[in-house]
Amino acid sequence: GENVEQHPSTLSVQEGDSAVIKCTYSDSASNYFPWYKQELGKGPQLIIDIRSNVGEKKDQRIAVTLNKTAKHFSLHITETQPEDSAVYFCAAPYTGANSKLTFGKGITLSVRP
């Protein structure tokens, strides 16, 4: 099955700085990688995802990069704002059953005003 590891577990940045969260996966057959943001008291919200045939994808201040050789993908948030403070989960599909996602443990991002 798929094994997803997420580093670091907590991250604190100053408002306006960039934040980078990295995930590694084990199954080279995995073909898409979503990132979810979960604010306190809410469900996870899909913020960006990337398919395995693409190396980078951007959406305003958020970008995701994928290195298939090294089997890792990273979330980049530029010009961070206090409302970016949340728990971020990376995920990858479970081998043989794309309906199952394996989630990383999550990282708590704190943006200091």
Add this chain to the structure above:
Amino acid sequence: DTEVTQTPKHLVMGMTNKKSLKCEQHMGHRAMYWYKQKAKKPPELMFVYSYEKLSINESVPSRFSPECPNSSLLNLHLHALQPEDSALYLCASSQGVRGRQGVQYFGAGTRLSVL
């Protein structure tokens, strides 16, 4: 619109009660999911319905009983729960179950407390 609606938002129940959680989506998605999430942990998959048929049951105790009445609705029936079942229960849906069609959209969850 990528909205998945869950009711109720909060639920408190005793160990002998029977209650149901409800989930609804109108995006035409054909796969729906139930997850359980404990504090400071990632969501943990419980059940997957694909085209209204149960396709995955992650060895969930029988006190949790899912039901998919139609392609837009998903229920989770609860009976004789234990205090350790207290958690956030999340519903999700996806267009399909293969490739990027499997990208899942989550509801806000039902915060369940079992006394």
